[in-house]
Amino acid sequence: MLSFNNVSAGYGGVPVVKDIAFEVADGETLAIFGHNGAGKTTVMRCAVGDVTEVTGAVSYRGEAVIPGAVFRNVRRGIGFVPQGHNVFRELSVRRNLTISGLNHPDAKVDDIYRLFPILRERGGQLAGSLSGGQQQILALGMALMTQPSILLLDEPSTGLAPIIVRDVMSSLTKINRETGTTVVIVEQNIPATLKVASRALVMKAGRVVFDGPSRELERKEDLWAWF
Ligand SMILES: Nc1ncnc2c1ncn2[C@@H]1O[C@H](COP(=O)(O)OP(=O)(O)OP(=O)(O)O)[C@@H](O)[C@H]1O
Numbered sequence: 001m002l003s004f005n006n007v008s009a010g011y012g013g014v015p016v017v018k019d020i021a022f023e024v025a026d027g028e029t030l031a032i033f034g035h036n037g038a039g040k041t042t043v044m045r046c047a048v049g050d051v052t053e054v055t056g057a058v059s060y061r062g063e064a065v066i067p068g069a070v071f072r073n074v075r076r077g078i079g080f081v082p083q084g085h086n087v088f089r090e091l092s093v094r095r096n097l098t099i100s101g102l103n104h105p106d107a108k109v110d111d112i113y114r115l116f117p118i119l120r121e122r123g124g125q126l127a128g129s130l131s132g133g134q135q136q137i138l139a140l141g142m143a144l145m146t147q148p149s150i151l152l153l154d155e156p157s158t159g160l161a162p163i164i165v166r167d168v169m170s171s172l173t174k175i176n177r178e179t180g181t182t183v184v185i186v187e188q189n190i191p192a193t194l195k196v197a198s199r200a201l202v203m204k205a206g207r208v209v210f211d212g213p214s215r216e217l218e219r220k221e222d223l224w225a226w227f
């Protein structure tokens with residue numbers, strides 16, 4: 001279980017996440033929505049220990065997520081796909097995958113290739129020469145190379161064509177169902193994300209203003225007033 005207990009976080013003394021509390025059970029699929037600047041990325045970064053100005057408690061499977069110790073947190077099974085196409089542009093697709101793997105990287109690459117055949121097809125190509133959407137898929141493959149038990153994705157559909165969005169979302173459903181990986185997705189594409197996530201949080205100005213089943217959120221008539 002990932003747990004946020006009275007967590008506040010910010011940058012340079014300015015709080016941007018304000019006293020939030022929520023839990024994500026193992027195997028759950030959670031979406032986090034909210035307007036630009038609401039604090040969604042900051043919440044994700046807190047979950048992987050990438051924000052140092054934090055108060056309150058963030059923990060994963062009963063142990064504190066240590067601020068500033070991203071690598072250690074990743075080793076504990078917390079996988080993070082940051083916003084934007086974070087790939088090593090000057091390295092091949094295959095090399096991007098192998099350097100991201102913690103254990104048995106070569107064996108794991110084949111699993112990723114099975115999941116995303118486009119990466120096998122482009123294995124020898126420089127990552128920087130992939131299309132934006134292909135780079136996004138590579139970034140997801142790189143996070144999966146760490147064999148996470150919880151996968152945090154920050155706007156994975158940005159810049160992707162609708163058909164690719166569908167592929168990415170259905171691969172997340174598949175990963176969740178087949179391996180029990182917990183999935184937390186920050187997204188602007190609400191309809192596509194609600195197909196994957198059974199529960200949703202909505203953030204507004206650093207606070208959680210809704211936490212409930214996706215179906216309940218879909219029915220809310222004043223939903224759009226939050227964005
Ligand atoms: N490294 C940083 N230094 C200073 N301020 C930051 C930093 N990162 C984020 N902020 C500020 O914190 C607030 C929350 O940002 P955050 O990136 O968490 O929002 P978000 O909900 O992910 O927004 P978006 O939908 O635009 O990605 C914003 O006002 C932003 O300007």
Ligand SMILES: [Mg+2]
Pocket residue numbers: 040041042083154
């Ligand atoms: Mg963001």
